[in-house]
Amino acid sequence: MTVADQRIARWKSTLDPKHLWPESSNDERLACYREILEVTRLILQGEKAALTVRNAGMVRAFGVAAFMSGMGPLLGWWIERQQLAASDPLAATLAEHLAHGRKRADQMTGRLARVVRALAERGIVPTVLKGTYTARRYFPEPGSRPVADIDLLVSDAEFQAAGEVLRSLGLQSLATHALPQREEWGPTQDPPVHSVDLAHADSPWAVDLHRSLDRTYFRGLVAGFGTPDPAWLERWDSGAGWVTVPTQPLLAAHLAVHAAADFPNMSLIRLVELILVLRADLTSGRLAWAAVSRLLKETGNLRFAYPALALAGSLAPGAIDPSVLEECAADATPRMRRAVPRVRDFPPQHFTHRSLEMRLVWANGPRQIVLNLLDWIYPVGPQISTRARLRILRRRFGLLLSGRVVLRSIPKHDRGR
Numbered sequence: 411m412t413v414a415d416q417r418i419a420r421w422k423s424t425l426d427p428k429h430l431w432p433e434s435s436n437d438e439r440l441a442c443y444r445e446i447l448e449v450t451r452l453i454l455q456g457e458k459a460a461l462t463v464r465n466a467g468m469v470r471a472f473g474v475a476a477f478m479s480g481m482g483p484l485l486g487w488w489i490e491r492q493q494l495a496a497s498d499p500l501a502a503t504l505a506e507h508l509a510h511g512r513k514r515a516d517q518m519t520g521r522l523a524r525v526v527r528a529l530a531e532r533g534i535v536p537t538v539l540k541g542t543y544t545a546r547r548y549f550p551e552p553g554s555r556p557v558a559d560i561d562l563l564v565s566d567a568e569f570q571a572a573g574e575v576l577r578s579l580g581l582q583s584l585a586t587h588a589l590p591q592r593e594e595w596g597p598t599q600d601p602p603v604h605s606v607d608l609a610h611a612d613s614p615w616a617v618d619l620h621r622s623l624d625r626t627y628f629r630g631l632v633a634g635f636g637t638p639d640p641a642w643l644e645r646w647d648s649g650a651g652w653v654t655v656p657t658q659p660l661l662a663a664h665l666a667v668h669a670a671a672d673f674p675n676m677s678l679i680r681l682v683e684l685i686l687v688l689r690a691d692l693t694s695g696r697l698a699w700a701a702v703s704r705l706l707k708e709t710g711n712l713r714f715a716y717p718a719l720a721l722a723g724s725l726a727p728g729a730i731d732p733s734v735l736e737e738c739a740a741d742a743t744p745r746m747r748r749a750v751p752r753v754r755d756f757p758p759q760h761f762t763h764r765s766l767e768m769r770l771v772w773a774n775g776p777r778q779i780v781l782n783l784l785d786w787i788y789p790v791g792p793q794i795s796t797r798a799r800l801r802i803l804r805r806r807f808g809l810l811l812s813g814r815v816v817l818r819s820i821p822k823h824d825r826g827r
Contacts, residue, residue, distance in 0.1 A: 411602070412602045412603060412604065414602075414603040414604060414605055414606045415602060415603050417429060417430050417431075417606055418430065418603060418606065427439070430606050431471075431474050431606065431607075433470050433471075434467075434468075434470055434471035434474060435471075438468060438471040439471050439474055439475050439478070439757065440475075440755075440756070440757070441471075442468065442471050442472040442474075442475035442476075443475040443478065443479060443755075443756075443757040444755050445461060445462070445472075446461075446475055446476060446479055446481055446485065446678070447678070447725070447755065449461055449485075449494060450481065450678065450682065450725065451725055451726070453488060453493055453494065454682070454685060454725065454726045454729075455726070458492075458493055458494070458495070459493070459494050459495070460494065460495040460496065461485075461494065461495070461496040461497075461500060462497075463496075463497055463499075463500050466499060469497075469499045469500050469503055470607075472500055472503065473503045473504070473507070473607055473608060474606075474607055475757060476503075476504060476507060476608075477507070477606075477607055477608045477609060478757040478758055479677065479678035479679060479757055479758070480556050480609070480677040480678060480679030480680070481678055481679050481682070482504060482507030482508070482511070482556070482608055482609060483507050483508045483510070483511030483512075483553055483554045483555070483556060483609070484549070484550075484554045484555065484679065484682070485504045485507070486504035486505050486506075486507045486508030486509075486511070486554075487508055487550055487551065487553075487554040489501050489504055489505070490505070490508065491550075506608065507608050507609070508553060508554070510608055510609060510610055510611045511553035511554060511555075511556055511609060511611075512551075512552075512553030513553075513611035514553065514556070514557065514609065514610075514611040514613070515545065515551075515552035515553040515557070516553075517611065517615075518542070518557055518560065518615065519552070519649065519650075521560060521615065521617075522538075522542060522560055522648060522650060523648075523649065523650030523651075524579060524650075525560065525562070525575075525576070525579065525617060526648055526650045526651045526653055527650060527651055528575045528576075528578065528579055529572060529575050530651050531575075532571055532572075532574075532575055534564060534568045534571060534572055534575070535652065535653060535654060536562040536563060536564050536572070536653055536654070537562065537563040537564070537638075537643055537653065537654045537655060537656065538560075538561070538562060538646065538648060538653045538654070538655050539561035539562065539563055539620065539623075539655075539656070539664075540561045540665070540668060541555055541556075541557040541561075541683070542557055542560050542561060543646065543655045544665070544683055544686075544687060545557055546648075546649075547646075548683065548686045548687050548690055549683075549686065555679065555683065556609040556679065558609075558613065558614075558615065558616075559594075559615060559616045559617065559618045560615070560616075560617045560618065561618045561620065562617060562618070562619055562620065563620040563621075563622075563623065563638075564619065564620070564621070565637065566621060566637070569591070569619070569621050572619055573593060573595070573619060576595040576617055576619065577595075580597065581595040581596060581597060581617060582595065582596065582597075582598070582599065583595055584596045584599060584616060587626075590620075590621055590622045590624040590625065590626070590632065590634070591621040591622075592618060592619065592620050592621065593618075593619045594616045594617070594618055594619075595616060595617045595618075595619060596614065596615065596616035596617070597615075601614040602614075621637075622634065622635075622636050622637045623635035623636060623637070623638060623664060624636055625671060627671070627714075627772045628772065628773075628778075628781060628782045628785040628786075629781050629782075629784065629785040630777070630778060630781035630782075630785075631772060631773070631778055631781070631782075633667075633710060633711060633714050634667065634709070634711070634714075635660065635663070635664060635667075635709055635711070636709070638656065638660055642656060642657055642660040643655065643656060643657060643660075644656075644657040657696075658691050658696050658697040658701065659697055659698075659701040659702040659704075659705045660705065661687060661691075662684070662687055662688055662691070662697060662702055663702055663705050663706055663709075663711065663715060665680070665683060665684050665687060665718075666684055666715040666718040666719055666722075667711050667714045667715050667718070668680070669681060669683070669684055669717075669718035670714060670715060670716070670717040670718040671714070672758070673717045673746075673749075673753075673771060673772075674749065674753040674756070674768055674771075675758035676717065676718070676721065676753075676758065677758055678725075678757070680718070681718060681721055681722045681725055682725075684718060684719075684722050685722050685725065685726045685729050688722075688729060688730075689729065699731040699733075699734050702731075702734060703731075703733075703734045703737060706734075706737075706738065707737070712737055712738045712740075712741035712742075713738065713741040713742040713743065713746065713772075713774070714772075715738050716735075716738035716739055716741070716742040716746060716747075716750070717742075717746065717750050719734070719735050719738055720735060720738075720739070720750045720751075721750065721754060723735060724751075724754055743770075743771060743772065743773065743774050745767055745768075745770055745771045745773075746771040746772070748767075749767065749768060749771050769782065769783075769786060770782055770783075
């Protein structure tokens with residue numbers, strides 16, 4: 411077990427960031443993250459910006475904040491292009507993030523090529539989703555957008571055959587998820603984690619094989635875009651063969667819903683990704699806000715897109731159509747509308763406590779509230795073994811005993827000074 415693995419295991423039992431990053435304090439990482447937010451706002455507005463570090467000890471905290479936000483490689487790219495200024499030690503740290511991002515992108519390109527070619531031999535043309543596609547089309551270069559997995563969508567009829575193809579490539583099934591069905595395939599079970607300070611080029615990777623664009627928020631609440639009609643897909647040359655990708659407005663709508671799904675632990679890079687996609691395709695005429703609104707309404711996804719659209723709008727004023735944002739806000743739960751502005755300045759995994767109010771942000775009405783709480787108290791599902799369920803329950807019981815389960819959205823302990 412690597413040092414990173416040991417830290418992750420400790421953090422999972424305590425939820426305290428100090429067990430992941432003992433070299434820096436929560437306050438230091440929070441201050442660095444907020445500076446990353448500010449320079450990102452400026453650069454998205456077309457301005458130049460500068461990062462400041464109060465002392466040499468803060469460089470490590472800044473690197474962690476860049477990793478938590480997913481922004482490390484892009485910050486390094488901005489420095490390389492002189493859009494962003496930084497001290498030499500900090501510039502060197504972010505250059506390392508970019509170097510790992512570039513190496514990772516090259517590795518993932520090769521892996522994607524093997525998978526696409528093998529699927530083509532079986533007559534399967536997958537749909538490439540999320541960062542595997544957007545990193546290559548909308549970011550300045552693929553290495554500037556960290557990608558952990560290769561997300562592929564195939565039809566119901568092709569799902570089993572696609573799994574057989576992945577097995578023939580030496581991958582093994584790591585996990586199976588139901589409602590909707592999704593399988594994770596990787597080279598090995600429990601691969602070592604190389605770093606919790608940056609998106610390491612040799613970090614674990616997998617192929618996420620999707621049967622639909624739905625997801626489960628909690629027991630009894632499944633939402634998304636289902637199996638998209640072929641009209642919502644377009645051909646794209648992946649460099650290793652032709653695949654399909656979501657066309658607009660499905661691309662923008664899916665990215666918004668996906669970015670928001672992990673609320674409140676939303677990654678800043680996913681908000682930047684959404685903004686880059688919206689700007690590029692609105693400018694080119696490939697996208698119109700009316701089409702986004704119509705698709706979100708027809709699929710019942712207005713409230714599930716709201717957090718990402720609201721936070722993207724605060725990051726890049728003018729990027730989100732006000733009328734569409736109002737529609738999404740009206741459909742969101744009151745708890746979600748209260749929670750969104752409260753988490754705006756907080757990085758993912760910063761919260762040392764679990765908030766019941768935050769847990770219930772997606773629940774609409776008494777029935778969903780009860781189902782949500784039951785899902786937290788006693789998780790069920792074919793992918794959860796008895797051993798895993800006992801481990802989850804033990805951890806949650808420990809959180810209750812330690813006082814880390816609270817009512818308010820942002821406990822005072824997590825707000826920094």
